[in-house]
Amino acid sequence: MKLNSQQCDRASGVLLASAAGDALGAGYEFTYPAAQTPIEMIGGGPFHWEPGEWTDDTAMALAIAEVAATGGDIRRGAGLDAVAAQFVRWFDSKPKDIGNQTSAVLSARPAGAAAMQARARALTGRKAGNGSLMRTAPVALAYLDDEKGCLDAASAISSLTHDDPTAAQACQLWTHAIRHAVLHGTFDGVRGYLKVAAADVAEFWGPLLDQAENGTPADFSNNGWVVHALQTAWWAITSTDDSDDRHLPRALEAAVRAGGDTDTTAAIAGGLLGARWGASAVPAGWRRILHGWPGHTAPDLVRLAMETVRGGRDDDQATTSIRVVRGDITAVHADAIINAANSSLLGGGGVDGAIHRAGGPAVLDACKTLRATTLPDGLAVGAAVATTAGNLPAQWIIHTVGPRHSTTEDRTDLLRSAYTRSLTLADSLGARTVAFPLISAGAYGWPRHDAVNVAVDAVTTATTDVDVVTLVAYDDETATLIRRALTR
Numbered sequence: 001m002k003l004n005s006q007q008c009d010r011a012s013g014v015l016l017a018s019a020a021g022d023a024l025g026a027g028y029e030f031t032y033p034a035a036q037t038p039i040e041m042i043g044g045g046p047f048h049w050e051p052g053e054w055t056d057d058t059a060m061a062l063a064i065a066e067v068a069a070t071g072g073d074i075r076r077g078a079g080l081d082a083v084a085a086q087f088v089r090w091f092d093s094k095p096k097d098i099g100n101q102t103s104a105v106l107s108a109r110p111a112g113a114a115a116m117q118a119r120a121r122a123l124t125g126r127k128a129g130n131g132s133l134m135r136t137a138p139v140a141l142a143y144l145d146d147e148k149g150c151l152d153a154a155s156a157i158s159s160l161t162h163d164d165p166t167a168a169q170a171c172q173l174w175t176h177a178i179r180h181a182v183l184h185g186t187f188d189g190v191r192g193y194l195k196v197a198a199a200d201v202a203e204f205w206g207p208l209l210d211q212a213e214n215g216t217p218a219d220f221s222n223n224g225w226v227v228h229a230l231q232t233a234w235w236a237i238t239s240t241d242d243s244d245d246r247h248l249p250r251a252l253e254a255a256v257r258a259g260g261d262t263d264t265t266a267a268i269a270g271g272l273l274g275a276r277w278g279a280s281a282v283p284a285g286w287r288r289i290l291h292g293w294p295g296h297t298a299p300d301l302v303r304l305a306m307e308t309v310r311g312g313r314d315d316d317q318a319t320t321s322i323r324v325v326r327g328d329i330t331a332v333h334a335d336a337i338i339n340a341a342n343s344s345l346l347g348g349g350g351v352d353g354a355i356h357r358a359g360g361p362a363v364l365d366a367c368k369t370l371r372a373t374t375l376p377d378g379l380a381v382g383a384a385v386a387t388t389a390g391n392l393p394a395q396w397i398i399h400t401v402g403p404r405h406s407t408t409e410d411r412t413d414l415l416r417s418a419y420t421r422s423l424t425l426a427d428s429l430g431a432r433t434v435a436f437p438l439i440s441a442g443a444y445g446w447p448r449h450d451a452v453n454v455a456v457d458a459v460t461t462a463t464t465d466v467d468v469v470t471l472v473a474y475d476d477e478t479a480t481l482i483r484r485a486l487t488r
């Protein structure tokens with residue numbers, strides 16, 4: 001389905017924020033952090049995680065997303081079989097941590113969904129662990145255009161390892177809420193589930209949501225149980241300041257502070273928080289160090305989320321997600337970083353100087369080679385050229401030259417061209433994620449407000465295969481201006 005740029009940002013945030021919660025909580029698993037303990041993405045914990053490393057929660061969510069991204073119907077048949085096979089593939093990677101129930105099912109390496117469900121049914125004892133809820137977020141992305149399909153898929157995938165109606169309902173409730181948050185930007189889908197669920201299901205969950213909103217973590221401290229895990233996540237979301245997008249890190253920290261199965265409760269909360277606030281609300285410091293099975297980092301989570309939304313349909317409605325990040329462009333992970341260069345290509349002040357410093361001598365050498373060969377007169381205003389990214393966390397630098405601002409001549413088209421020709425070049429390189437600074441807004445004197453409007457207009461109307469465009473703002477005020485322009 002076709003999403004607007006806000007919806008794209010929110011869809012992009014689902015896996016990213018869930019993984020961020022997971023990696024944040026990983027270092028505190030089975031503990032109850034004291035009030036003065038800082039909550040940071042430190043790794044460690046009982047399984048000796050690396051800082052920023054996500055755990056089984058995200059790994060299993062990615063196993064689902066990998067299948068949904070190819071367009072399989074994950075409710076039944078070959079699609080559900082493929083999800084089961086991905087679970088076994090992950091199990092075979094010998095993960096450091098795995099829930100008891102999931103382990104009991106997957107250790108038999110059941111071939112196909114029916115065999116896996118049968119194995120789950122045959123387990124005895126308590127069967128309503130939080131292990132199916134923790135991985136349900138990508139299901140929402142796969143069924144944004146189909147409310148009933150979303151509920152059916154949530155329940156079917158839960159049943160692969162968790163033969164319990166409460167676990168299935170929890171997955172339905174949360175997946176329904178994530179879907180609603182991506183589409184509408186509110187948390188109303190949590191209560192909205194009670195309106196679409198059977199009467200007895202609504203009667204069961206309604207008071208539990210009340211308790212989460214009015215209680216404390218001590219009221220639902222057994223959060224290895226799916227019910228208490230959902231309540232802890234909902235408590236974290238509803239008990240923290242939600243006046244701006246810092247709600248996302250605040251609520252994840254609260255989920256971890258609640259203690260117990262911290263990586264899982266924060267992963268669950270993260271799926272919904274990311275759907276509400278978007279990828280742009282995930283702090284850059286977290287995004288930089290996020291990583292985990294199967295060898296993925298933050299840009300992969302964004303790409304996979306968008307591929308899950310598209311469900312294998314490579315249609316003309318392919319969407320470019322636009323997000324806003326405040327910070328240093330040289331620290332942003334993207335396939336291509338755009339440099340606001342000058343025509344000489346030999347470095348300068350502002351962003352240009354910072355990119356050359358961070359990229360190292362390889363970048364300058366590549367630019368000198370261009371000057372000595374194809375660009376003896378330098379790069380024209382509005383044009384773009386690519387080089388290595390040297391030491392930057394990117395594959396390419398795309399150098400483009402914005403126009404100087406003029407009070408006597410309208411140079412808007414040249415400024416637009418700096419953006420659109422950079423994106424065209426990114427397409428030809430195969431770059432799927434691209435980060436732009438605000439071009440011409442520094443020494444070239446473009447009024448910031450105008451520079452923002454041209455940037456947003458150029459990027460939102462461009463025809464490109466790039467999945468994610470990150471607009472990097474150097475201060476809060478610029479970030480706010482860009483966000484405002486994007487909502488117009």
Ligand SMILES: [Mg+2]
Nearest residue numbers: 055056057263
């Ligand atoms: Mg875990």
